[in-house]
Amino acid sequence: MMMELCPVEGVRRAGDGIYVLSFVSAAMSRSIRAGQFLNLRVEEGCEPLLRRPFSAYRIEKTSIEILFHVVGRGTAALRKKRQGDVLDVLGPLGKPFRTADPGYDTGLLIGGGLGVAPLPLLASALREQGKAVVTFLGARSASQLVTDHLENVHTATDDGSIGFRGNVVGLASDFLGKHPITRPKIFACGPMPMLRAVASFARASDIPCEVSLEGPMGCGIGICQGCPVELAGPEKSYALMCKDGPAFDIRTITI
Amino acid sequence: MPLSSFRLAGLELKNRVLVASGTYGYGDDCLETADPAKLGGIITKSLSLKPRAGNPPVRIVETAGGMLNSIGLANIGVRRFVDEKLPFLRTVDTAVIANIAASTIEEYCEVLRILEGEEGIDGFEINVSCPNVREGGLIFGTNCTAVAEITRRLRPLTKKPLLVKLTPNVTHIAEFARAVEAEGGDAVSVINTLIGMAIDVKTRKPVLSTVTGGLSGPAIKPVALAKVYEASRAVKIPVIGIGGITSATDALEFLIAGATAVQVGTANFIDPAAGIKVAAGIDRYCDENGIPDVAALVGSLDAASGASVLDSWL
Numbered sequence: 001m002m003m004e005l006c007p008v009e010g011v012r013r014a015g016d017g018i019y020v021l022s023f024v025s026a027a028m029s030r031s032i033r034a035g036q037f038l039n040l041r042v043e044e045g046c047e048p049l050l051r052r053p054f055s056a057y058r059i060e061k062t063s064i065e066i067l068f069h070v071v072g073r074g075t076a077a078l079r080k081k082r083q084g085d086v087l088d089v090l091g092p093l094g095k096p097f098r099t100a101d102p103g104y105d106t107g108l109l110i111g112g113g114l115g116v117a118p119l120p121l122l123a124s125a126l127r128e129q130g131k132a133v134v135t136f137l138g139a140r141s142a143s144q145l146v147t148d149h150l151e152n153v154h155t156a157t158d159d160g161s162i163g164f165r166g167n168v169v170g171l172a173s174d175f176l177g178k179h180p181i182t183r184p185k186i187f188a189c190g191p192m193p194m195l196r197a198v199a200s201f202a203r204a205s206d207i208p209c210e211v212s213l214e215g216p217m218g219c220g221i222g223i224c225q226g227c228p229v230e231l232a233g234p235e236k237s238y239a240l241m242c243k244d245g246p247a248f249d250i251r252t253i254t255i
Numbered sequence: 256m257p258l259s260s261f262r263l264a265g266l267e268l269k270n271r272v273l274v275a276s277g278t279y280g281y282g283d284d285c286l287e288t289a290d291p292a293k294l295g296g297i298i299t300k301s302l303s304l305k306p307r308a309g310n311p312p313v314r315i316v317e318t319a320g321g322m323l324n325s326i327g328l329a330n331i332g333v334r335r336f337v338d339e340k341l342p343f344l345r346t347v348d349t350a351v352i353a354n355i356a357a358s359t360i361e362e363y364c365e366v367l368r369i370l371e372g373e374e375g376i377d378g379f380e381i382n383v384s385c386p387n388v389r390e391g392g393l394i395f396g397t398n399c400t401a402v403a404e405i406t407r408r409l410r411p412l413t414k415k416p417l418l419v420k421l422t423p424n425v426t427h428i429a430e431f432a433r434a435v436e437a438e439g440g441d442a443v444s445v446i447n448t449l450i451g452m453a454i455d456v457k458t459r460k461p462v463l464s465t466v467t468g469g470l471s472g473p474a475i476k477p478v479a480l481a482k483v484y485e486a487s488r489a490v491k492i493p494v495i496g497i498g499g500i501t502s503a504t505d506a507l508e509f510l511i512a513g514a515t516a517v518q519v520g521t522a523n524f525i526d527p528a529a530g531i532k533v534a535a536g537i538d539r540y541c542d543e544n545g546i547p548d549v550a551a552l553v554g555s556l557d558a559a560s561g562a563s564v565l566d567s568w569l
Binding site for chain 1: 277278279280284285287288300308309310311312313314315316317319320321322324326329472473474501521523524525526527528
């Protein structure tokens with residue numbers, strides 16, 4: 001983990017309201033692993049006050065990219081960054097996806113909405129370890145589907161404007177029914193209702209599954225205790241999304 | 256360089272900037288970005304007799320210039336703290352002050368007794384002001400007799416500095432500071448968070464799982480400053496100023512208002528080195544203004560003459 005003032009290289013459009021911001025950090029580009037995140041101070045001063053967490057989307061030499069949807073104050077400020085601006089970045093934070101697990105041969109990547117963000121880096125990591133990759137992406141409509149830098153992609157949209165009409169879990173379940181895959185493991189990222197559906201599908205199909213959670217965080221490093229994730233088990237206890245996650249094996253949490 | 260070190264009830268501190276309880280974990284989470292030895296001291300996350308899971312989500316929400324929290328005193332409990340965290344804290348070359356939370360006076364005593372026997376704890380800060388737990392917390396903190404009673408019962412149990420952290424959610428904080436002083440408390444920490452609330456208008460539900468929470472951050476600084484001013488004029492014991500400090504300028508305001516030292520809290524979430532930068536900035540200010548000892552600033556407010564705000568206003 002380090003805190004660095006990073007030069008911004010630019011912001012480009014990737015979909016309807018969706019952008020990619022690129023900045024330079026030689027050290028973080030070397031050390032970051034798929035599933036980890038960066039906590040960005042989007043403005044100096046105290047509006048907004050807290051940092052905003054984003055998955056590492058892509059690494060290109062010493063450049064790091066993040067993918068974001070303009071939904072609030074933090075992302076609106078990021079949208080306005082220009083080449084030559086400097087961004088205060090804390091990272092890499094959190095635990096990487098557990099890709100080295102020998103118990104599977106094919107990674108089933110399931111992304112809903114901006115949940116696609118950590119998947120390109122994850123797909124590269126899986127390929128490096130000799131795993132096969134099948135990707136399922138869901139979005140509201142074709143204009144919000146970001147399929148760049150991914151291969152073997154199957155898509156679903158709520159409005160049916162492209163691919164399977166319906167949600168991404170329905171798509172994955174439909175696909176696996178027609179094309180059985182031996183020794184799979186699911187890696188999913190997206191909104192909570194989708195992750196709950198992925199978790200029930202994984203349990204019903206007896207497929208190992210990790211979900212990457214998203215939620216409000218105060219600090220990103222475990223000192224504010226503001227991002228509890230309820231652990232499975234008889235006694236009420238919490239892990240922290242930022243420090244113990246953001247990816248969790250579904251057997252370990254209440255989902 | 257000015258003289259920055261000072262003695263707080265006999266305890267030598269390197270400088271006048273500590274990190275506030277609940278904003279720096281147990282001191283071991285920030286090592287990669289901040290060297291805790293450069294702080295005047297570390298105040299631990301509140302420790303209770305038994306581990307506490309804390310409140311369910313949602314625990315935090317950002318508000319204008321600040322944040323609300325309802326963590327619910329999540330902590331590993333005093334015994335695990337001693338076994339797992341204290342060995343590291345002993346290696347850090349700065350003062351370690353254990354913050355204690357409890358739901359009964361007996362429990363405060365018990366936690367203090369356990370820690371008193373351990374090497375590596377340099378002082379205690381008693382949390383009688385957490386707004387986010389049903390038992391203890393504010394029930395004590397808003398009752399002057401209870402604050403006096405807790406101080407009276409804890410005082411004989413330790414010779415180390417005993418600080419009591421006060422809530423601003425009272426009419427006259429000076430009365431509470433006087434009660435602590437009268438019962439032998441060494442200092443008061445002023446202030447804990449202000450009770451606050453945020454609502455999601457789409458669902459008409461409170462954002463926090465506990466409905467209300469504690470407001471912290473730059474938004475509360477003017478309130479904190481006024482409480483420090485009030486408390487420091489009421490007692491002779493040191494007042495430790497807390498509330499929305501993010502820069503050396505903020506800290507200087509607290510010292511001038513009457514704080515002997517300050518704590519940096521919410522700012523650590525944005526920059527774990529915030530406290531170190533504040534301490535360095537205080538030294539720089541003293542150098543630039545020919546002040547040989549930071550102590551000269553404490554309570555140096557010139558209340559008679561109004562400062563010009565016009566320069567910085569435009």
